[in-house]
């Protein structure tokens with residue numbers, strides 16, 4: 001586990017100490033944890049292609065695959081070659097790029113799909129089949145003994161081609177636990193590289209994830225991969241908990257795009273993992289490329305980056321309330337668990353509003369290269385707040401109030417003094 005024993009530079013250019021101990025990291029007493037030893041299976045070009053808006057041309061797939069590779073993901077998962085002739089050709093084309101990341105394709109548990117997959121040149125095949133009652137009854141209609149038999153056949157076939165193989169149960173969290181453990185144990189014995197757990201409908205919570213991964217860990221010797229949908233907003237938390245329980249690989253996609261509202265987002269998981277173990281994550285992945293990667297995918301699928309996106313949302317490093325602004329100016333670690341500079345970004349103090357405080361306004365006065373005493377800054381802050389009570393402010397409003405005030409106190413306007421004016425009114 002790492003700590004954050006570094007220094008940081010405040011907005012005023014002062015070097016301050018970051019917090020020494022990291023309370024957000026892996027629990028050192030938990031030897032199951034892979035929080036400091038995890039891998040990413042990047043599925044923008046598979047799960048992401050299932051996003052409602054997605055249509056990737058071959059050129060766009062190649063551009064995205066290269067950008068993901070440059071970012072440093074461990075695996076890139078591609079749509080099944082059985083999906084369409086172009087999907088098959090694109091898979092072959094990406095395999096030929098010679099990327100550092102291993103290339104996977106994702107298939108049904110069926111020999112026809114497996115035969116196509118091994119011909120594409122992929123490094124590995126991710127095979128999946130639904131094991132819940134819902135999917136056994138309404139999707140493929142097969143019972144557990146048929147599923148097990150075909151899984152063994154597909155796995156042995158793929159392995160015989162010297163290609164990595166992962167077996168995953170779709171809808172794992174609504175499947176019978178005994179069925180699950182039985183099939184995982186069987187495929188582990190015949191030598192799969194990984195088994196996968198999939199929260200296909202996004203129903204799982206972190207406690208359930210911890211229990212299932214931990215139980216599975218005691219049954220199989222291969223690595224465990226996890227795939228979490230975000231229907232109930234738990235995808236990132238579930239991913240992190242899975243790693244704590246001993247899973248090694250997490251499926252992600254850029255901006256979380258996928259079926260319905262998608263899966264664990266690459267950027268969101270990076271945020272969580274940097275908070276947990278900055279050294280491991282920053283040492284492995286080029287997180288300063290995240291913004292470009294997200295922009296590339298956002299424009300390809302014609303969406304905007306959400307305002308509250310971890311790291312790259314427009315206000316992810318914006319501090320507004322006076323109490324926050326004062327402390328941030330003194331030491332950014334007070335209200336930031338992530339450092340904007342790690343991602344090529346900058347923090348911003350939003351001072352043009354009625355929640356501002358004199359410390360934030362003083363910093364603006366300094367930026368404007370004006371000189372006011374602390375009492376004067378407090379006085380001008382009250383004027384800003386007064387106008388902020390009437391309407392929304394912008395920076396120009398605040399700057400004008402500050403400049404007028406500064407001009408007033410430095411060269412008082414000509415005309416009667418206040419007591420003289422009062423006297424004149426009474427006459």
Ligand SMILES: CC(=O)SCCNC(=O)CCNC(=O)[C@H](O)C(C)(C)COP(=O)(O)OP(=O)(O)OC[C@H]1O[C@@H](n2cnc3c(N)ncnc32)[C@H](O)[C@@H]1OP(=O)(O)O
Nearest residue numbers: 080082083084108109110128129130139140141170200259
């Ligand atoms: C949860 C997930 O995201 S899993 C990944 C989803 N990915 C995809 O679906 C890839 C894109 N899909 C496709 O292009 C098409 O669905 C194809 C080519 C795979 C299949 O197309 P079709 O043969 O026309 O079948 P269709 O899509 O209507 O129905 C799915 C078929 O797969 C079968 N099936 C579903 N899941 C599985 C599975 N995991 N393993 C084996 N067979 C399966 C169903 O029984 C059904 O077969 P049937 O209707 O011929 O009996």
Ligand SMILES: O=C(O)CCC(=O)C(=O)O
Nearest residue numbers: 128168170196198200227
């Ligand atoms: O292959 C897997 O593990 C996951 C498949 C999938 O996309 C899902 O179940 O949601």
Ligand SMILES: [Zn+2]
Nearest residue numbers: 047200227258
């Ligand atoms: Zn999925």
